[in-house]
Amino acid sequence: MILVIGNPADPVIERVTAALARVGASFARIDERAARTYEIERSVDGSSVQWQIRGGDCVGQRAVGAIFVRHEPDAPDRATLEALRKLRRQLDLVLLSTVCTVINRPACATANYSKPYQLRQMAAAGFLVPRTLVTNLPSAALRFIRNLGGSVIFKGVSNLKTVPQVVQLQHLDQLSWLEHCPTQFQEFIAGEDFRVTVVDAASVVTRIIGGEPDLSLSAEGSLSTEVLQQCVRFTQQQGLVMSGIDLRRTSAGRAYAFELNPYPLFTYYEAEEGPRITERIVEYLVKHQCAPSDVCV
Amino acid sequence: MATTLVVAEPKDRLAQYVCGLVPDVICCTGRELLANCGFALLQDGTSVEGSLTLAGQPLPLAQLSGVLFRPVRRWRPPSGLGARHRAFVRHETQAAWCAVLNALTCPVFNRMPPAWWLDDTLYRAHLAQVFAQQLGLPFSPAGDGRGARGLHSGVPSPETVVSVYAVGKHLVAIDPTLRALQSHLAAHAAELAQWQHATGIGFARIDFAHRRGYAVERVEPLPAMGRAPEALLDGVSRRVAEALA
Numbered sequence: 001m002i003l004v005i006g007n008p009a010d011p012v013i014e015r016v017t018a019a020l021a022r023v024g025a026s027f028a029r030i031d032e033r034a035a036r037t038y039e040i041e042r043s044v045d046g047s048s049v050q051w052q053i054r055g056g057d058c059v060g061q062r063a064v065g066a067i068f069v070r071h072e073p074d075a076p077d078r079a080t081l082e083a084l085r086k087l088r089r090q091l092d093l094v095l096l097s098t099v100c101t102v103i104n105r106p107a108c109a110t111a112n113y114s115k116p117y118q119l120r121q122m123a124a125a126g127f128l129v130p131r132t133l134v135t136n137l138p139s140a141a142l143r144f145i146r147n148l149g150g151s152v153i154f155k156g157v158s159n160l161k162t163v164p165q166v167v168q169l170q171h172l173d174q175l176s177w178l179e180h181c182p183t184q185f186q187e188f189i190a191g192e193d194f195r196v197t198v199v200d201a202a203s204v205v206t207r208i209i210g211g212e213p214d215l216s217l218s219a220e221g222s223l224s225t226e227v228l229q230q231c232v233r234f235t236q237q238q239g240l241v242m243s244g245i246d247l248r249r250t251s252a253g254r255a256y257a258f259e260l261n262p263y264p265l266f267t268y269y270e271a272e273e274g275p276r277i278t279e280r281i282v283e284y285l286v287k288h289q290c291a292p293s294d295v296c297v
Numbered sequence: 298m299a300t301t302l303v304v305a306e307p308k309d310r311l312a313q314y315v316c317g318l319v320p321d322v323i324c325c326t327g328r329e330l331l332a333n334c335g336f337a338l339l340q341d342g343t344s345v346e347g348s349l350t351l352a353g354q355p356l357p358l359a360q361l362s363g364v365l366f367r368p369v370r371r372w373r374p375p376s377g378l379g380a381r382h383r384a385f386v387r388h389e390t391q392a393a394w395c396a397v398l399n400a401l402t403c404p405v406f407n408r409m410p411p412a413w414w415l416d417d418t419l420y421r422a423h424l425a426q427v428f429a430q431q432l433g434l435p436f437s438p439a440g441d442g443r444g445a446r447g448l449h450s451g452v453p454s455p456e457t458v459v460s461v462y463a464v465g466k467h468l469v470a471i472d473p474t475l476r477a478l479q480s481h482l483a484a485h486a487a488e489l490a491q492w493q494h495a496t497g498i499g500f501a502r503i504d505f506a507h508r509r510g511y512a513v514e515r516v517e518p519l520p521a522m523g524r525a526p527e528a529l530l531d532g533v534s535r536r537v538a539e540a541l542a
Contacts, residue, residue: 047435089418089419092418092419093419093422096419096422096423096426097426097438106419107412107417107419107420107423110410110411110412110415110417111410111411112411113392113395113411113414113415114392114393114395114396114399114411114414115392115396116338116340116393116396116400117392117395117396117399117400117410117411119340119342120340120342120345120396120399120400123340123341123342123343127342128342129341129342130341131339131340131341132339132340132341133337133338133339134336134337134338134393134396134397135335135336135337135338135347136335136336136390136393137335137336137337137350140337140339140347140348144339156389157389157392157393157396158388158389158391158392159392160385160388160389179335180374180378180386181385181386181389181390182336182389182390182393183389184393
């Protein structure tokens, strides 16, 4: 039995459950939109812990071998959001300690909260990374921009969505705003963008053109085997099974890493009629089911 | 001249002791650090450089000999910003300081990881779980048999909780009955160092549930020491000061 946690209307959850149904795998869902419906019971017998989940599809009786999770981040009102957060805390405790295979354990998926923190980890793992300044000092930002001849982009420091922008003359007048909120400045790297989606030891490369994935042509061979192996190794080092890694390849063939997303919206990077990433995920879930299990649904 | 930065509340007894032991120290609260400290962190994958500006005084990062980071209250930007901007500025500022503290090349007690900055309720449980795995000890999370918050749990069972402080490679405890436990930890010094390196937590109180043997119950990376016995406080602060100065 495979357990899928999230919002069934999320395109990722939708596609994974459709693929599980297609291959005839038995699965149950936890619909986080109906967070109040669920109860999680934990029992301890000596040194062994058992979790029983009831509500919705779950009756607390069927052993789970693998879990796919992509938490729903939001709710329509405050009360529902509170219920969602409570359920999420309980589920994350299950996901922290369960012996089941989990894609991906939330406890291993926090590094992209701070982009420069994660970038340092990527550099330590062998990736080329752009020169990066994080500061709340206008003078330091100006010096960095001057030193790089103005070829600099700026963007948010955290995982909150911000749009990277190339520094323009008018932005220099706004550098005093830094005193209120630090910002990340980064050397502009010219080149072609790629998204590498890692699933276990495999990777799927998608070329990005003008911010949109180009699914018409195969991008396999665009990045060196060494870079793809680095992507797989780094994902595993983080304790993750899957990830989405953003890279830019220069005309000289050097690939720079920008960030790793532990919960990528991978449906955006695969064709609906040939969902290669979804298929790999489903194959992994089916193949890596553990027994005996400590979670029943 | 090498300087130690202590980020703690003025009433923090451990910070007071450490400040008395290190020669050149700058103190500020967590709130002052996040609200008033200018900083620049430049990294290119191989090197890290930058500076802090506290009370108008610039301090190159390379001049820091160590950092004791023990903030108590979570910082919030001024309310005048409005709820949405306030939340954004807080998130961004904390993400930036997370990067700065983790990038410093000097000893930092502690390099709090993203999960801590994110107020992840499971951060401490994860920390303890990894600690237990690494040191080959059983893991008995706080709540086993004693009612996990928000969850139904098993029957309570009698046990005591004992604590050991890990400061770098040193283990400090005042209870002489803990010698067996200290010996076990000392025999796994390499694993302890690996755990400290991987988690960024060089200083922690480790709580063990003691029934027939010892099981890791909790790891506290910001142990409150306000009521700690003088001898314990003295032992811990000396080790902390040695590591940071």
